[in-house]
Amino acid sequence: MELAESHNKKFAFLVEAACRLGAADAKVIPASDVIVENRVTxxxxAGCIGYGKKLTCPPYVPTPDNFRNILSEYRYALLVKFISPAEAEPDVICSIYKYWLDPTAPADMKVAAEKFWKDHFNGTGSFAPMMLELERLAFNAGNPFALAFVNGSCRLCETCNVKGGLCIHPTQAxxxxxxxxxxxxxxxxxxxxxxxxxxxxxPELMALLLID
Incomplete structure:
Protein backbone atom coordinates (compact mmCIF):
# COMPACT_ATOMS: atom_id res chain seq x y z
CA MET A 1 0.00 0.00 0.00
CA GLU A 2 1.43 3.34 -1.03
CA LEU A 3 1.65 6.11 1.53
CA ALA A 4 -0.76 9.00 1.10
CA GLU A 5 0.79 12.03 -0.58
CA SER A 6 0.40 14.06 2.62
CA HIS A 7 2.50 11.55 4.55
CA ASN A 8 5.15 11.45 1.83
CA LYS A 9 5.46 15.22 2.20
CA LYS A 10 5.39 15.00 5.99
CA PHE A 11 8.41 12.68 6.09
CA ALA A 12 10.27 14.09 3.09
CA PHE A 13 12.70 15.82 5.48
CA LEU A 14 13.83 12.40 6.78
CA VAL A 15 14.44 11.04 3.30
CA GLU A 16 16.38 14.19 2.40
CA ALA A 17 18.36 14.02 5.64
CA ALA A 18 19.25 10.36 5.08
CA CYS A 19 20.63 11.10 1.62
CA ARG A 20 22.46 14.16 2.89
CA LEU A 21 24.09 12.08 5.62
CA GLY A 22 25.41 9.57 3.10
CA ALA A 23 22.67 7.03 2.42
CA ALA A 24 22.41 5.60 -1.09
CA ASP A 25 18.60 5.61 -0.90
CA ALA A 26 15.78 6.08 1.60
CA LYS A 27 12.03 5.59 1.58
CA VAL A 28 9.14 5.81 4.03
CA ILE A 29 6.80 2.81 4.04
CA PRO A 30 3.85 1.68 6.15
CA ALA A 31 5.10 -0.15 9.26
CA SER A 32 2.79 -3.00 8.25
CA ASP A 33 5.07 -3.59 5.23
CA VAL A 34 8.00 -4.53 7.50
CA ILE A 35 8.25 -8.31 7.21
CA VAL A 36 8.99 -10.19 10.46
CA GLU A 37 9.73 -13.92 10.40
CA ASN A 38 10.61 -16.33 13.19
CA ARG A 39 13.21 -18.09 11.04
CA VAL A 40 15.38 -14.96 10.75
CA THR A 41 16.70 -15.20 14.30
CA ALA A 46 23.33 -20.80 13.96
CA GLY A 47 25.35 -18.42 11.81
CA CYS A 48 26.70 -15.52 13.89
CA ILE A 49 29.81 -15.45 16.09
CA GLY A 50 28.20 -12.71 18.20
CA TYR A 51 25.19 -14.71 19.40
CA GLY A 52 24.74 -14.30 23.16
CA LYS A 53 27.71 -11.94 23.39
CA LYS A 54 25.95 -8.59 23.02
CA LEU A 55 22.97 -7.12 24.86
CA THR A 56 21.65 -5.76 21.55
CA CYS A 57 21.47 -9.27 20.07
CA PRO A 58 19.50 -12.46 20.82
CA PRO A 59 18.69 -13.84 23.30
CA TYR A 60 18.63 -10.42 25.06
CA VAL A 61 16.26 -8.62 22.68
CA PRO A 62 12.54 -9.02 21.89
CA THR A 63 11.63 -12.25 20.11
CA PRO A 64 9.96 -12.03 16.68
CA ASP A 65 6.56 -12.59 18.35
CA ASN A 66 7.24 -9.83 20.87
CA PHE A 67 8.46 -7.53 18.14
CA ARG A 68 5.36 -8.09 15.98
CA ASN A 69 3.30 -6.69 18.85
CA ILE A 70 5.62 -3.70 19.17
CA LEU A 71 5.62 -3.09 15.42
CA SER A 72 1.81 -3.03 15.35
CA GLU A 73 1.93 0.14 17.49
CA TYR A 74 3.88 2.03 14.79
CA ARG A 75 2.45 3.52 11.62
CA TYR A 76 5.52 4.15 9.47
CA ALA A 77 9.10 3.09 8.91
CA LEU A 78 12.00 4.75 7.12
CA LEU A 79 14.13 2.29 5.15
CA VAL A 80 17.69 3.46 4.59
CA LYS A 81 20.15 1.85 2.20
CA PHE A 82 23.90 2.19 2.58
CA ILE A 83 26.72 0.89 0.39
CA SER A 84 29.74 -0.66 2.07
CA PRO A 85 33.10 0.51 0.70
CA ALA A 86 34.41 -3.05 1.08
CA GLU A 87 34.68 -5.27 -1.95
CA ALA A 88 35.80 -8.86 -2.40
CA GLU A 89 36.18 -11.21 -5.33
CA PRO A 90 33.27 -13.65 -5.83
CA ASP A 91 35.38 -16.64 -4.79
CA VAL A 92 36.18 -14.88 -1.48
CA ILE A 93 32.81 -13.35 -0.62
CA CYS A 94 31.04 -16.68 -1.09
CA SER A 95 32.90 -18.08 1.96
CA ILE A 96 33.93 -14.89 3.71
CA TYR A 97 33.45 -16.17 7.28
CA LYS A 98 35.29 -19.42 6.61
CA TYR A 99 38.29 -17.64 5.13
CA TRP A 100 38.24 -15.07 7.94
CA LEU A 101 37.94 -17.43 10.90
CA ASP A 102 39.26 -20.83 9.79
CA PRO A 103 42.97 -21.13 10.69
CA THR A 104 43.38 -23.75 7.96
CA ALA A 105 42.09 -21.45 5.21
CA PRO A 106 44.51 -20.71 2.32
CA ALA A 107 46.73 -17.78 3.25
CA ASP A 108 45.79 -15.66 0.23
CA MET A 109 42.08 -16.15 0.90
CA LYS A 110 42.55 -15.28 4.57
CA VAL A 111 44.37 -12.07 3.66
CA ALA A 112 41.59 -11.12 1.23
CA ALA A 113 38.90 -11.86 3.82
CA GLU A 114 40.70 -9.85 6.50
CA LYS A 115 41.04 -6.90 4.12
CA PHE A 116 37.34 -7.10 3.29
CA TRP A 117 36.30 -6.94 6.96
CA LYS A 118 38.80 -4.19 7.75
CA ASP A 119 37.46 -2.07 4.89
CA HIS A 120 33.88 -2.91 5.83
CA PHE A 121 34.18 -2.08 9.53
CA ASN A 122 36.20 1.08 8.89
CA GLY A 123 33.85 2.26 6.19
CA THR A 124 30.54 1.48 7.86
CA GLY A 125 31.37 2.85 11.30
CA SER A 126 29.42 6.03 10.55
CA PHE A 127 26.19 4.25 9.58
CA ALA A 128 24.88 3.69 13.12
CA PRO A 129 25.49 7.35 14.10
CA MET A 130 23.60 8.36 10.94
CA MET A 131 20.61 6.33 12.06
CA LEU A 132 20.78 7.90 15.52
CA GLU A 133 20.75 11.33 13.88
CA LEU A 134 17.67 10.38 11.86
CA GLU A 135 16.05 9.12 15.05
CA ARG A 136 16.82 12.46 16.71
CA LEU A 137 15.36 14.40 13.79
CA ALA A 138 12.19 12.32 13.82
CA PHE A 139 11.86 12.69 17.59
CA ASN A 140 12.22 16.46 17.44
CA ALA A 141 9.63 16.60 14.66
CA GLY A 142 6.97 15.21 16.97
CA ASN A 143 7.54 11.46 16.91
CA PRO A 144 8.36 10.63 20.56
CA PHE A 145 8.70 6.88 19.99
CA ALA A 146 10.92 7.08 16.91
CA LEU A 147 13.48 4.29 17.20
CA ALA A 148 16.37 3.32 14.97
CA PHE A 149 17.50 -0.19 14.15
CA VAL A 150 20.93 -0.71 12.64
CA ASN A 151 22.61 -3.07 10.22
CA GLY A 152 25.09 -5.33 11.95
CA SER A 153 25.82 -5.91 15.60
CA CYS A 154 26.85 -3.15 17.99
CA ARG A 155 30.52 -2.11 17.92
CA LEU A 156 30.55 0.43 20.75
CA CYS A 157 32.45 -1.79 23.21
CA GLU A 158 35.22 -4.28 22.62
CA THR A 159 33.45 -6.58 25.09
CA CYS A 160 29.77 -6.06 25.86
CA ASN A 161 28.68 -5.89 29.51
CA VAL A 162 26.59 -9.05 29.15
CA LYS A 163 27.64 -10.39 32.56
CA GLY A 164 26.59 -7.14 34.22
CA GLY A 165 23.29 -7.25 32.37
CA LEU A 166 23.17 -3.51 31.59
CA CYS A 167 24.34 -1.68 28.46
CA ILE A 168 26.85 1.03 29.34
CA HIS A 169 25.93 3.07 26.23
CA PRO A 170 22.10 2.90 26.22
CA THR A 171 21.68 6.21 24.39
CA GLN A 172 23.86 5.01 21.51
CA ALA A 173 23.43 1.24 21.28
CA PRO A 203 27.54 -5.07 -0.12
CA GLU A 204 24.25 -3.17 0.12
CA LEU A 205 23.16 -2.66 3.72
CA MET A 206 19.72 -1.72 5.03
CA ALA A 207 18.77 0.05 8.26
CA LEU A 208 15.36 1.01 9.56
CA LEU A 209 13.76 3.76 11.61
CA LEU A 210 10.35 3.17 13.17
CA ILE A 211 8.16 6.29 13.25
CA ASP A 212 5.05 6.55 15.35
Missing part, protein backbone atom coordinates in the same frame (compact mmCIF):
# COMPACT_ATOMS: atom_id res chain seq x y z
CA UNK A 42 17.81 -18.78 13.64
CA UNK A 43 20.59 -17.22 11.56
CA UNK A 44 21.73 -15.38 14.69
CA UNK A 45 21.84 -18.62 16.67
CA UNK A 174 20.69 0.03 18.93
CA UNK A 175 19.38 -3.39 17.95
CA UNK A 176 20.12 -4.89 14.50
CA UNK A 177 16.93 -5.46 12.49
CA UNK A 178 17.52 -9.16 11.97
CA UNK A 179 17.94 -9.67 15.73
CA UNK A 180 14.18 -9.15 16.20
CA UNK A 181 13.23 -11.16 13.12
CA UNK A 182 13.00 -8.51 10.39
CA UNK A 183 13.60 -10.04 6.96
CA UNK A 184 15.32 -7.04 5.39
CA UNK A 185 15.79 -8.70 2.00
CA UNK A 186 12.03 -9.27 1.70
CA UNK A 187 11.14 -5.90 3.25
CA UNK A 188 13.44 -4.03 0.88
CA UNK A 189 12.09 -5.92 -2.12
CA UNK A 190 8.50 -5.11 -1.11
CA UNK A 191 9.48 -1.44 -0.84
CA UNK A 192 10.93 -1.59 -4.39
CA UNK A 193 14.45 -0.80 -3.21
CA UNK A 194 15.90 -4.34 -3.31
CA UNK A 195 19.22 -5.50 -1.88
CA UNK A 196 21.51 -7.41 -4.25
CA UNK A 197 21.82 -10.91 -2.81
CA UNK A 198 24.01 -12.92 -3.03
CA UNK A 199 26.47 -10.06 -2.61
CA UNK A 200 28.19 -8.79 -5.73
CA UNK A 201 30.82 -6.09 -5.52
CA UNK A 202 30.09 -3.72 -2.65
Missing amino acids: LKCR RIPEHAVGINMVATAAKAKMPITFPVKGH
Whole structure:
Protein backbone atom coordinates (compact mmCIF):
# COMPACT_ATOMS: atom_id res chain seq x y z
CA MET A 1 0.00 0.00 0.00
CA GLU A 2 1.43 3.34 -1.03
CA LEU A 3 1.65 6.11 1.53
CA ALA A 4 -0.76 9.00 1.10
CA GLU A 5 0.79 12.03 -0.58
CA SER A 6 0.40 14.06 2.62
CA HIS A 7 2.50 11.55 4.55
CA ASN A 8 5.15 11.45 1.83
CA LYS A 9 5.46 15.22 2.20
CA LYS A 10 5.39 15.00 5.99
CA PHE A 11 8.41 12.68 6.09
CA ALA A 12 10.27 14.09 3.09
CA PHE A 13 12.70 15.82 5.48
CA LEU A 14 13.83 12.40 6.78
CA VAL A 15 14.44 11.04 3.30
CA GLU A 16 16.38 14.19 2.40
CA ALA A 17 18.36 14.02 5.64
CA ALA A 18 19.25 10.36 5.08
CA CYS A 19 20.63 11.10 1.62
CA ARG A 20 22.46 14.16 2.89
CA LEU A 21 24.09 12.08 5.62
CA GLY A 22 25.41 9.57 3.10
CA ALA A 23 22.67 7.03 2.42
CA ALA A 24 22.41 5.60 -1.09
CA ASP A 25 18.60 5.61 -0.90
CA ALA A 26 15.78 6.08 1.60
CA LYS A 27 12.03 5.59 1.58
CA VAL A 28 9.14 5.81 4.03
CA ILE A 29 6.80 2.81 4.04
CA PRO A 30 3.85 1.68 6.15
CA ALA A 31 5.10 -0.15 9.26
CA SER A 32 2.79 -3.00 8.25
CA ASP A 33 5.07 -3.59 5.23
CA VAL A 34 8.00 -4.53 7.50
CA ILE A 35 8.25 -8.31 7.21
CA VAL A 36 8.99 -10.19 10.46
CA GLU A 37 9.73 -13.92 10.40
CA ASN A 38 10.61 -16.33 13.19
CA ARG A 39 13.21 -18.09 11.04
CA VAL A 40 15.38 -14.96 10.75
CA THR A 41 16.70 -15.20 14.30
CA LEU A 42 17.81 -18.78 13.64
CA LYS A 43 20.59 -17.22 11.56
CA CYS A 44 21.73 -15.38 14.69
CA ARG A 45 21.84 -18.62 16.67
CA ALA A 46 23.33 -20.80 13.96
CA GLY A 47 25.35 -18.42 11.81
CA CYS A 48 26.70 -15.52 13.89
CA ILE A 49 29.81 -15.45 16.09
CA GLY A 50 28.20 -12.71 18.20
CA TYR A 51 25.19 -14.71 19.40
CA GLY A 52 24.74 -14.30 23.16
CA LYS A 53 27.71 -11.94 23.39
CA LYS A 54 25.95 -8.59 23.02
CA LEU A 55 22.97 -7.12 24.86
CA THR A 56 21.65 -5.76 21.55
CA CYS A 57 21.47 -9.27 20.07
CA PRO A 58 19.50 -12.46 20.82
CA PRO A 59 18.69 -13.84 23.30
CA TYR A 60 18.63 -10.42 25.06
CA VAL A 61 16.26 -8.62 22.68
CA PRO A 62 12.54 -9.02 21.89
CA THR A 63 11.63 -12.25 20.11
CA PRO A 64 9.96 -12.03 16.68
CA ASP A 65 6.56 -12.59 18.35
CA ASN A 66 7.24 -9.83 20.87
CA PHE A 67 8.46 -7.53 18.14
CA ARG A 68 5.36 -8.09 15.98
CA ASN A 69 3.30 -6.69 18.85
CA ILE A 70 5.62 -3.70 19.17
CA LEU A 71 5.62 -3.09 15.42
CA SER A 72 1.81 -3.03 15.35
CA GLU A 73 1.93 0.14 17.49
CA TYR A 74 3.88 2.03 14.79
CA ARG A 75 2.45 3.52 11.62
CA TYR A 76 5.52 4.15 9.47
CA ALA A 77 9.10 3.09 8.91
CA LEU A 78 12.00 4.75 7.12
CA LEU A 79 14.13 2.29 5.15
CA VAL A 80 17.69 3.46 4.59
CA LYS A 81 20.15 1.85 2.20
CA PHE A 82 23.90 2.19 2.58
CA ILE A 83 26.72 0.89 0.39
CA SER A 84 29.74 -0.66 2.07
CA PRO A 85 33.10 0.51 0.70
CA ALA A 86 34.41 -3.05 1.08
CA GLU A 87 34.68 -5.27 -1.95
CA ALA A 88 35.80 -8.86 -2.40
CA GLU A 89 36.18 -11.21 -5.33
CA PRO A 90 33.27 -13.65 -5.83
CA ASP A 91 35.38 -16.64 -4.79
CA VAL A 92 36.18 -14.88 -1.48
CA ILE A 93 32.81 -13.35 -0.62
CA CYS A 94 31.04 -16.68 -1.09
CA SER A 95 32.90 -18.08 1.96
CA ILE A 96 33.93 -14.89 3.71
CA TYR A 97 33.45 -16.17 7.28
CA LYS A 98 35.29 -19.42 6.61
CA TYR A 99 38.29 -17.64 5.13
CA TRP A 100 38.24 -15.07 7.94
CA LEU A 101 37.94 -17.43 10.90
CA ASP A 102 39.26 -20.83 9.79
CA PRO A 103 42.97 -21.13 10.69
CA THR A 104 43.38 -23.75 7.96
CA ALA A 105 42.09 -21.45 5.21
CA PRO A 106 44.51 -20.71 2.32
CA ALA A 107 46.73 -17.78 3.25
CA ASP A 108 45.79 -15.66 0.23
CA MET A 109 42.08 -16.15 0.90
CA LYS A 110 42.55 -15.28 4.57
CA VAL A 111 44.37 -12.07 3.66
CA ALA A 112 41.59 -11.12 1.23
CA ALA A 113 38.90 -11.86 3.82
CA GLU A 114 40.70 -9.85 6.50
CA LYS A 115 41.04 -6.90 4.12
CA PHE A 116 37.34 -7.10 3.29
CA TRP A 117 36.30 -6.94 6.96
CA LYS A 118 38.80 -4.19 7.75
CA ASP A 119 37.46 -2.07 4.89
CA HIS A 120 33.88 -2.91 5.83
CA PHE A 121 34.18 -2.08 9.53
CA ASN A 122 36.20 1.08 8.89
CA GLY A 123 33.85 2.26 6.19
CA THR A 124 30.54 1.48 7.86
CA GLY A 125 31.37 2.85 11.30
CA SER A 126 29.42 6.03 10.55
CA PHE A 127 26.19 4.25 9.58
CA ALA A 128 24.88 3.69 13.12
CA PRO A 129 25.49 7.35 14.10
CA MET A 130 23.60 8.36 10.94
CA MET A 131 20.61 6.33 12.06
CA LEU A 132 20.78 7.90 15.52
CA GLU A 133 20.75 11.33 13.88
CA LEU A 134 17.67 10.38 11.86
CA GLU A 135 16.05 9.12 15.05
CA ARG A 136 16.82 12.46 16.71
CA LEU A 137 15.36 14.40 13.79
CA ALA A 138 12.19 12.32 13.82
CA PHE A 139 11.86 12.69 17.59
CA ASN A 140 12.22 16.46 17.44
CA ALA A 141 9.63 16.60 14.66
CA GLY A 142 6.97 15.21 16.97
CA ASN A 143 7.54 11.46 16.91
CA PRO A 144 8.36 10.63 20.56
CA PHE A 145 8.70 6.88 19.99
CA ALA A 146 10.92 7.08 16.91
CA LEU A 147 13.48 4.29 17.20
CA ALA A 148 16.37 3.32 14.97
CA PHE A 149 17.50 -0.19 14.15
CA VAL A 150 20.93 -0.71 12.64
CA ASN A 151 22.61 -3.07 10.22
CA GLY A 152 25.09 -5.33 11.95
CA SER A 153 25.82 -5.91 15.60
CA CYS A 154 26.85 -3.15 17.99
CA ARG A 155 30.52 -2.11 17.92
CA LEU A 156 30.55 0.43 20.75
CA CYS A 157 32.45 -1.79 23.21
CA GLU A 158 35.22 -4.28 22.62
CA THR A 159 33.45 -6.58 25.09
CA CYS A 160 29.77 -6.06 25.86
CA ASN A 161 28.68 -5.89 29.51
CA VAL A 162 26.59 -9.05 29.15
CA LYS A 163 27.64 -10.39 32.56
CA GLY A 164 26.59 -7.14 34.22
CA GLY A 165 23.29 -7.25 32.37
CA LEU A 166 23.17 -3.51 31.59
CA CYS A 167 24.34 -1.68 28.46
CA ILE A 168 26.85 1.03 29.34
CA HIS A 169 25.93 3.07 26.23
CA PRO A 170 22.10 2.90 26.22
CA THR A 171 21.68 6.21 24.39
CA GLN A 172 23.86 5.01 21.51
CA ALA A 173 23.43 1.24 21.28
CA ARG A 174 20.69 0.03 18.93
CA ILE A 175 19.38 -3.39 17.95
CA PRO A 176 20.12 -4.89 14.50
CA GLU A 177 16.93 -5.46 12.49
CA HIS A 178 17.52 -9.16 11.97
CA ALA A 179 17.94 -9.67 15.73
CA VAL A 180 14.18 -9.15 16.20
CA GLY A 181 13.23 -11.16 13.12
CA ILE A 182 13.00 -8.51 10.39
CA ASN A 183 13.60 -10.04 6.96
CA MET A 184 15.32 -7.04 5.39
CA VAL A 185 15.79 -8.70 2.00
CA ALA A 186 12.03 -9.27 1.70
CA THR A 187 11.14 -5.90 3.25
CA ALA A 188 13.44 -4.03 0.88
CA ALA A 189 12.09 -5.92 -2.12
CA LYS A 190 8.50 -5.11 -1.11
CA ALA A 191 9.48 -1.44 -0.84
CA LYS A 192 10.93 -1.59 -4.39
CA MET A 193 14.45 -0.80 -3.21
CA PRO A 194 15.90 -4.34 -3.31
CA ILE A 195 19.22 -5.50 -1.88
CA THR A 196 21.51 -7.41 -4.25
CA PHE A 197 21.82 -10.91 -2.81
CA PRO A 198 24.01 -12.92 -3.03
CA VAL A 199 26.47 -10.06 -2.61
CA LYS A 200 28.19 -8.79 -5.73
CA GLY A 201 30.82 -6.09 -5.52
CA HIS A 202 30.09 -3.72 -2.65
CA PRO A 203 27.54 -5.07 -0.12
CA GLU A 204 24.25 -3.17 0.12
CA LEU A 205 23.16 -2.66 3.72
CA MET A 206 19.72 -1.72 5.03
CA ALA A 207 18.77 0.05 8.26
CA LEU A 208 15.36 1.01 9.56
CA LEU A 209 13.76 3.76 11.61
CA LEU A 210 10.35 3.17 13.17
CA ILE A 211 8.16 6.29 13.25
CA ASP A 212 5.05 6.55 15.35
